[in-house]
Structures are given as structure tokens and as C-alpha cells.
Amino acid sequence: MLFVVIGLWSIGLLLIVTDPKRQTTRWISSIAFTGGSGGMAAVIGDQLIPYLAGRGWMTELLAELLPIVETACSRICYYGLPYTFLMFAVVYYPGYSLWTKRRYIPWLLLVPVLLSLAFEPKPNEPIPYSYVTLWAAPYILTGIGLLVAATLKERNSFLRRSRMMTTAAAAPALFFALFTLYLLPHFFETYEWWRYNAWVIAFTLAVIIVSSFRYGFMGLQISIQNQKLDYTLRAITSGTSILNHAIKNDVGKIRLFGDKIKSEAVSGQADSSRIIQDVEVILQASQHIYDMIYRIHGQTQGVELKLEEVRPAELMRQCLRMLSPELAGIEVIEQYTYNGTMSADRVLLAEVWTNVLTNAMEAMPGGGRLTVRLTETKRKIVAEIKDTGPGMEKHQLKRVFDPFYSTKKGKNMNFGLGLSYCYNIVQKHKGTISIHSKPGQGTSVFMQFPKRKPLAAERELG
Structure with missing residues (x-):
């Protein structure tokens, strides 16, 4: 059992040192420490006390103190393991930051x-099994269910892989512990099966170590220097590409509206009010380029939100207006049942909606119907952008939020960062984005934002 204690406590310490501010890291470290406490109780009772007694080193003080420490470590494991596991699963679940009563x-x-x-507890039993099993079993089963559901719900394949690794490391060990620590002792009075936990924990440690070397586990990467270099290169590449993506879109608008003004002037059909509107679009696009340059910061420092009160219906209309030359031949249906405000970063939210609208238009090169809806529920504001394009296959839908993945092959100016960037920005607004699509049935993009003012952007999971 000594290797269990060393292994679990070492992993817990490494994780908490790696990223102490993240809730998920703190809770999974707590799982390691509470689980290791059970191993420490076994080490004290099976090895340390007999060793000291056999050597004649057992003093009166140690004879009184060690059993107390053994009992305390045992209770920490029995009572703390289900609690810390369920809390980890809860805070690790997507959308937990939106739960209104989460502090309780x-x-x-x-x-x-x-x-x-x-x-x-009854005589010869370490804990009151009849009561503890009553809450510990639901805690563990609920935690496993949340981990599996979080993995299945994750649409970003990189984050899904991270969730799969986490579930593979935690779920089998806790499921086995459910039987050995609670169910077998309570229902069958079999008390020694906990010794086999060491084999399952060895599997857990192997999963953590292998995934740490290859992919990283909960922010822990064993090859630290390679990770830092890889992260820096990816950050620079990603930031530059996102900026290029934004500039490409806005330059396209400037060119379209410039050509429109020029053609109307040459044909003598120029109308001063329309020219003013078109010039406003050009000025807005150029201002957006300027804002994005100073907001991205090369993406090496991450994107920071500058929150303000925004009218989403008004912002959506503005995005459609800026794309109006590209909407020729497309029927646009606008439905705004929510006309209130929300707390958002105007520049970045406009970039998100412009990206999604552009994707929808590009999916209908021969024309079609574009539906834009803005609705509300009791706690959320919901934006939907739907096209009647060809839709996507399942394998495309699974990777649609991955960085540098694109279904638009053969386009030199396509960077494959539009939806990945949107995913990041929507999450920073404490919102969610999902895509529903089937071949031949078009694509719908749903974005949900909390009505309450979102908290400051937090550092994301994996």
C-alpha cells in the first residue's frame, strides 16, 4: 500500500502545484489526497505498528498516537473520497459556471x-456502513454519470480526448471502491476486499502517467519544456491566423461596399442616403480591424473580454447589414422576440456572429434561406442561425470546433479557425454553442448566453 500513498499523494501534489487556482484541479487533487489517506491507514496498521513493535521502538506515546492517526486517515478516505469525487465531477461538468446556486x-x-x-460504528467495523453507504453510493454513481455525460457532451475533439482520459483515470477506480469500501462490507460483511484497490489504483496511476507524457492530464504535462515550446508556437500561429481570419472578412466587406459605391457612381444611380449607409459599413469594418488588432495581442496572452451593455438584436442587424452584398439571392428571415440587453464584448460578439453568418452564406452558393432568431428562456438568451445548405456528415460535425479543421477545402484564404474561435469567445461569455446538422437538411447553430452579467473570463479546461 505504500506505493499507493506515494503515487496518489505525488500526483495530487503535482496537480495542485501546476494549477492551484483552477477548481477542477483542486478537487481532483483532493480525490488523490483522500484516496491516499486510506492507503496511509493501511500502512500504519499493517506495516508501521508491527514494524515498530517488532523492533522494540513502540513507545507509550506512539502506541496511543498511531491508532488515532490510523483511524483519522481511514475516516478521511471513507467519508472524503465520495464527496471530493462528486464535487470534482460537478465542477468539471460543462456549464457548471452558469449554475445559479453553485456556491451552495x-x-x-x-x-x-x-x-x-x-x-x-458497530463493533469491528471502521465506519457506520448502514448510514454511510446510503449517501456514498449515490455520490459515486452520480459522479461517474456526470463524467461520462461530460465526455459525451463535449464537441471539441481535443477537449473530448482530455475528458476521456480523466474519466478513464477516475471512474474505474471509484466504481471498484464503491464495492470494496461500501457495498461488500455493508451487504455481505466482507471487509478485506479493499486490499485489491491497489491494483485498480495502479491502473489509474498508469493512465495518468501515460496521458501526462503524451497529451497532458488536467494541466499536468511531464515533458514541460516541450509543452511550453509547443504552446508558444501554437499560440503565435493561432493568434496570427485568427487575426488574418478577421481581417479577411472585414477587407472583403470593404471591397464589396467599395465596388458597390463605385458601380452606382459610374452608372449615375448613386443615392446619397445609400452611399452614406455604405460608407458607414466600410468605416465599421475598418474600425473592427483596428479593434481586433489591439484585442488579440497575438493570442499569446489570450483574448480578454471588455464587457458592456449590448442590444443583441441591434448587433445582429448590424452584422447582417455589413454582409448584405453577399446575401444576394439568399432569402433572409429575421425573428427577434428578445429586444433587451446583455452583458457582452461588442467587438468579439460581432466577430462571432459574422463568422457564423458567413459560414451559413458560404454553405448556400446557389441561394437558399437564412433564418436568424433571437429568443429568450427564463435564464438565457438564445441566438440561432440556420441555413438550408447541404448540411454536414457526422464525422465533420464531431470535429467542427477543432482548431485548423475546415470543411471548406481548396480555399487559399480559409484558416479553419472560425468556429474554433467562436467556441472560445462564447465560452468566455459563460455561454454555450452547439451545432445541429444532417446531410441534406441544412445546419443550425445555437448560441446561448446567460441573462445575468457574466463573471470575468476564466482560464479554460481541457
Whole structure:
């Protein structure tokens, strides 16, 4: 059991040192520490006490102190493991940051744990199994369910792989512990199966170590220098490409509206009011380029939100107006049932909606119908952009949010960063983005934003 203690506590320490500010890191480290405490109890009872007694080193003080420490470590494992595991699964679940009552969840889930201290265990039993099993089993099963659901729900394949690794590391070990620590002792009075936990924990440690070398695990990357170099290169490349993507879109608008003004002037059909509107679009596009240059910061420092009160219906109309020359031959249906405000970064949200609208238009080169809806639920503002294009296959839909992946082959100016960038910006607004598409049935992009003012942008998972 000593290797279990060393392995779990070392992983827990490395994770917490790597990224102490992230909630998910703190909770998964807590799992390692509480699980390792069970191993420490076994080491004290099976190895340390007999060793000291056999050598004649067992003093009166140690004879009193060690059993107390053993019992404390055992209780920390029995009571703390289900709690810390469920809390990790809860905070790791996508959209947890949007839960309105999330600050109360840790305290509510802690109540059954604390009540366990009020029950006396039966003779020869380390804990009151009849009560503890009543809450520990649902905690563990719910945690496993949340991890699996989070993996299936994740649309970004890179993040999905990270979630798969995390689930593979945590779920089997906790599922096995459910039987050995709670169900078998309670229902069958079989108390020694916990010793086999060491083999499952060895598998868990192997998954963590292998994934840390190859992909990184919860922010832990063993080949640190290679990770930093790779991250820097990717950050510079990604930032430059995102900026190029934004400039490409806005330069296209400037050129389209410039050609429109020129053709109307040459034909003598120029109307002063229309010219003013077109010039405003050109000025807005050039201002957007200027804003994006100073907002991206090469992407090496990440994108920072500058929140303000925004009227989403008004912003969506503005995005459509700037794309109006490219909408020729496309029927546009606008439905705005929400006309209130939201807290958002105007520049970045406009970039997101312009990217999604552009994708929808490019999916209908021969014309079609573009539907734009803005609705609300009790707690969310929902933007939907739907096209009647060819739709996407399942394998395309699975990778659509991946950086540098694109379904638009053969286009020199396509960087494959549009939807990946949108995914990032929407998440920073504490929102969600999802895509529904089937071959021959078009594509719908849904973006949901909280009505409440979002918190400051947090550093994302993996």
C-alpha cells in the first residue's frame, strides 16, 4: 500500500502545484489526497505498528498516537473520497459556471458527510456502513454519470480526448471502491476486499502517467519544456491566423461596399442616403480591424473580454447589414422576440456572429434561406442561425470546433479557425454553442448566453 500513498499523494501534489487556482484541479487533487489517506491507514496498521513493535521502538506515546492517526486517515478516505469525487465531477461538468446556486452545492453535499460523525460504528467495523453507504453510493454513481455525460457532451475533439482520459483515470477506480469500501462490507460483511484497490489504483496511476507524457492530464504535462515550446508556437500561429481570419472578412466587406459605391457612381444611380449607409459599413469594418488588432495581442496572452451593455438584436442587424452584398439571392428571415440587453464584448460578439453568418452564406452558393432568431428562456438568451445548405456528415460535425479543421477545402484564404474561435469567445461569455446538422437538411447553430452579467473570463479546461 505504500506505493499507493506515494503515487496518489505525488500526483495530487503535482496537480495542485501546476494549477492551484483552477477548481477542477483542486478537487481532483483532493480525490488523490483522500484516496491516499486510506492507503496511509493501511500502512500504519499493517506495516508501521508491527514494524515498530517488532523492533522494540513502540513507545507509550506512539502506541496511543498511531491508532488515532490510523483511524483519522481511514475516516478521511471513507467519508472524503465520495464527496471530493462528486464535487470534482460537478465542477468539471460543462456549464457548471452558469449554475445559479453553485456556491451552495459544496456545503449541501457536505451535510451527509458531517452527519456520519454522529453515528457510532458497530463493533469491528471502521465506519457506520448502514448510514454511510446510503449517501456514498449515490455520490459515486452520480459522479461517474456526470463524467461520462461530460465526455459525451463535449464537441471539441481535443477537449473530448482530455475528458476521456480523466474519466478513464477516475471512474474505474471509484466504481471498484464503491464495492470494496461500501457495498461488500455493508451487504455481505466482507471487509478485506479493499486490499485489491491497489491494483485498480495502479491502473489509474498508469493512465495518468501515460496521458501526462503524451497529451497532458488536467494541466499536468511531464515533458514541460516541450509543452511550453509547443504552446508558444501554437499560440503565435493561432493568434496570427485568427487575426488574418478577421481581417479577411472585414477587407472583403470593404471591397464589396467599395465596388458597390463605385458601380452606382459610374452608372449615375448613386443615392446619397445609400452611399452614406455604405460608407458607414466600410468605416465599421475598418474600425473592427483596428479593434481586433489591439484585442488579440497575438493570442499569446489570450483574448480578454471588455464587457458592456449590448442590444443583441441591434448587433445582429448590424452584422447582417455589413454582409448584405453577399446575401444576394439568399432569402433572409429575421425573428427577434428578445429586444433587451446583455452583458457582452461588442467587438468579439460581432466577430462571432459574422463568422457564423458567413459560414451559413458560404454553405448556400446557389441561394437558399437564412433564418436568424433571437429568443429568450427564463435564464438565457438564445441566438440561432440556420441555413438550408447541404448540411454536414457526422464525422465533420464531431470535429467542427477543432482548431485548423475546415470543411471548406481548396480555399487559399480559409484558416479553419472560425468556429474554433467562436467556441472560445462564447465560452468566455459563460455561454454555450452547439451545432445541429444532417446531410441534406441544412445546419443550425445555437448560441446561448446567460441573462445575468457574466463573471470575468476564466482560464479554460481541457
